[in-house]
Amino acid sequence: MADVRVRFAPSPTGHLHLGGARTALFNWLFARREGGSFILRIEDTDLERSERGLENELVEDLAWLGLTWDEGPGRGGPAGPYRQSERAALYRAAAERLLAAGKAYPCFCADGELARKRQERLAAGLAPRYDGACRSLGEAERERARAEGRPESIRFHVGDSRERRLSDIIRGEVSFPAGMVGDFVVLRSNGLPVYNFAAVVDDALMGITHVIRGEEHLSNTLRQLLLYEAMGLPKPLFAHLPLILGADRSKLSKRHGAPNVSDFRERGYPAEAIVNYLAFLGWSPPEGGEILEIEDLIREFTLERVSPSPGVFDEVKLDWVAASHIRRGGAARYFEEALAYVPAEIRDAYPRERLREIFDIAAENLPCFSRLAEETKPFRPGVPEIAGEALEAVRGAGEIFAPAAESLGGALDWSAPAIAAAVKAFGARAGRKGKTLYMPLRAAVTGSLHGPDLARVMEIRGRDDVLSCLRAAARSVSS
Ligand code: GLU
Numbered sequence: 001m002a003d004v005r006v007r008f009a010p011s012p013t014g015h016l017h018l019g020g021a022r023t024a025l026f027n028w029l030f031a032r033r034e035g036g037s038f039i040l041r042i043e044d045t046d047l048e049r050s051e052r053g054l055e056n057e058l059v060e061d062l063a064w065l066g067l068t069w070d071e072g073p074g075r076g077g078p079a080g081p082y083r084q085s086e087r088a089a090l091y092r093a094a095a096e097r098l099l100a101a102g103k104a105y106p107c108f109c110a111d112g113e114l115a116r117k118r119q120e121r122l123a124a125g126l127a128p129r130y131d132g133a134c135r136s137l138g139e140a141e142r143e144r145a146r147a148e149g150r151p152e153s154i155r156f157h158v159g160d161s162r163e164r165r166l167s168d169i170i171r172g173e174v175s176f177p178a179g180m181v182g183d184f185v186v187l188r189s190n191g192l193p194v195y196n197f198a199a200v201v202d203d204a205l206m207g208i209t210h211v212i213r214g215e216e217h218l219s220n221t222l223r224q225l226l227l228y229e230a231m232g233l234p235k236p237l238f239a240h241l242p243l244i245l246g247a248d249r250s251k252l253s254k255r256h257g258a259p260n261v262s263d264f265r266e267r268g269y270p271a272e273a274i275v276n277y278l279a280f281l282g283w284s285p286p287e288g289g290e291i292l293e294i295e296d297l298i299r300e301f302t303l304e305r306v307s308p309s310p311g312v313f314d315e316v317k318l319d320w321v322a323a324s325h326i327r328r329g330g331a332a333r334y335f336e337e338a339l340a341y342v343p344a345e346i347r348d349a350y351p352r353e354r355l356r357e358i359f360d361i362a363a364e365n366l367p368c369f370s371r372l373a374e375e376t377k378p379f380r381p382g383v384p385e386i387a388g389e390a391l392e393a394v395r396g397a398g399e400i401f402a403p404a405a406e407s408l409g410g411a412l413d414w415s416a417p418a419i420a421a422a423v424k425a426f427g428a429r430a431g432r433k434g435k436t437l438y439m440p441l442r443a444a445v446t447g448s449l450h451g452p453d454l455a456r457v458m459e460i461r462g463r464d465d466v467l468s469c470l471r472a473a474a475r476s477v478s479s
Contacts, residue, residue, distance in 0.1 A: 004036025
């Protein structure tokens, strides 16, 4: 096979949506696995919506995911420029060739006229279709239209509209019945190409071997196949990725929470967890397994294992995948990245080594680093605020705090096992064990009834801090 060249071709509309990220990822994985090239092409001919700032946001998200491109904006390459707004002359030249070959014609129909005809067809129960009004204008009529200053676009003459077939790598044989499309504009009167035309011209000039994109583009693919034929260009292979649905089984959109890559980055999800999760939206590895590093994905990824049926975006599953990565990597891998999310009062209260231990405890079940604000609460130094159920637990065990402080004050060393032993011995004397012993102690020290192993928490908090919490609890119930 010729060297694989694939592209991700987003229209810059701001931060990268999860669906776009999945498309980029599958292209990237395929290129990396095949030793090919991954090209970033910015489809910014929709002038009203495209701004450089939006492109920057998108590029930032791709870079954060680690989806580096071999050719594209900021990197250059032999097939540039890589922004469609900088390729107008190429589209013009390609449209001129179609005109010269009699496969396209100038069209002078005004937007209003087209809209009216479209409505008429819809009202008559017909699919909207260009009626061919300008197809057979003579040269004199064209000159007259130009002299009248009518807008002039270039329209592709579909001509032969027999059935077309596509052998899609993911979906198998796809058939497009005869007569599905009418003549369509390729170059607008403002000189800019429509998406289908620009995509074909660019995919051909950039030597793209595989077009991997969302299933929603299938109807465009027919138009693109017709253009390849008319221009005598070799067709790339096509792989249409399945849709991504929300939990309610409708197509994933903003409504389903936070489907932008940048939202997950801000919440402190590790990039490799997002990549891992996205890879499973439509694909699965041959050997099973769910927690995969990027190198594993590159090794195992093939388009043949992409399923045609939709993937469902499930935030609970994403959290599970992310928590698995964080647990596996622990402080050794994630501490530096996570530190910024640890509240300052905790960061400032402990030496680095202790902070790493706190991170490792929190990392037992942590999907994203922004949760550290909550998960590190038991380690907040000083007497906690105690309310609700925690307060009831303290009140129900008023007699234990002063003797508990005394017993822990006398513990020989301040390690978790020694603390656990001291608590147990004290409990035996006080006639308490299990929950009835630990709940009130935990409530007094952390302000909560739940949390990580209490002896570890006490060890990290330090003897002085723990004793002052127990004494404060003793005072609060006696007053
Ligand atoms: N600009 C198109 C999009 O963002 C690209 C589709 C394609 O990959 O051809 O959906």
